[in-house]
Amino acid sequence: MSTHISQPALEQLFINARTHNAWQKREVSDSTLRELYDLMKMAPTSANCSPARLVFVRSDEAKAKLKPCLMEGNVEKTMSAPVCVIVGMDMQFYDQLPKLFPHADARSWFAGNDAAIQATAFRNSSLQGAYLIMAARALGLDCGPMSGFDAAAVEAAFFPEGNVKANFLINLGYGDATKVYPRSPRLAFDEACRID
Numbered sequence: 001m002s003t004h005i006s007q008p009a010l011e012q013l014f015i016n017a018r019t020h021n022a023w024q025k026r027e028v029s030d031s032t033l034r035e036l037y038d039l040m041k042m043a044p045t046s047a048n049c050s051p052a053r054l055v056f057v058r059s060d061e062a063k064a065k066l067k068p069c070l071m072e073g074n075v076e077k078t079m080s081a082p083v084c085v086i087v088g089m090d091m092q093f094y095d096q097l098p099k100l101f102p103h104a105d106a107r108s109w110f111a112g113n114d115a116a117i118q119a120t121a122f123r124n125s126s127l128q129g130a131y132l133i134m135a136a137r138a139l140g141l142d143c144g145p146m147s148g149f150d151a152a153a154v155e156a157a158f159f160p161e162g163n164v165k166a167n168f169l170i171n172l173g174y175g176d177a178t179k180v181y182p183r184s185p186r187l188a189f190d191e192a193c194r195i196d
Contacts, residue, residue: 013137018183020142020175021077028058028082028173032139039135045124047109048100051093052128053164055086056172065157071148074169081144082173085132086154088164089125091117125167133170142175 011017033056041050057066063079066086070078078084090096094110094117110117133143146169154166 009138013134017137018142018175018177018180020144020171020173020180022176022179023077023081023142023171024174024176026082026174028141032141033083036132036135036139036141039138040128040132043128043131045127046120047097047104047106049093049097049106049120049124050100050128051089051091051121052125052132052167053088053090053159054132055088055158057084057086057158058082066154069150069153069157074146074148077144078146078169078171081171083171085170085172086158087125087129087132087167087170088155088159089121089167090164091121092163093117093121093124121165122167129168129170136170136172140174141172144171144175145169146171 037054040052045051055062057063063084066084067075067079094107097106097110110120129145133145136143149166149169151166155162155164159166
């Protein structure tokens with residue numbers, strides 16, 4: 001049986017973790033990005049569908065392609081981040097289900113059902129993006145997830161084959177803690193939850 005993780009781990013993952021908009025000039029290595037993905041991929045998705053497709057935008061050339069896709073307020077923090085992760089969603093994820101979910105003919109649940117494809121790809125790639133944030137924090141990285149970009153432009157620049165749609169972006173690296181906004185309030189349990 002699993003046990004309650006330590007208070008320092010909870011603080012690193014949730015309590016003290018913050019959204020970062022400014023970054024230290026520290027690289028994020030290929031091996032760290034691979035370790036990050038290898039952690040993220042182990043978390044659950046519906047029928048193990050795993051629709052997220054990630055682009056780790058790190059090179060100057062890739063950042064130059066991304067820059068015109070960003071809203072003005074997101075340009076500086078993204079260009080200064082060591083990495084910006086494009087969290088995409090493969091709208092043909094179901095073609096991988098014979099491999100990923102061999103227990104049933106799960107591909108037939110989605111093929112030709114556009115509503116189910118859209119809902120499943122969006123929901124589960126969003127989940128996987130959240131898992132990526134938690135895995136990054138577990139590895140000592142900081143994150144700055146965001147919307148505020150032209151999805152069609154990102155898709156044209158990074159997913160020209162057409163089957164992957166952009167969900168959201170995550171700036172990734174080692175944050176500059178001196179430039180973090182004060183923590184915003186959160187809703188109390190009774191404001192957001194009920195036990196039926």
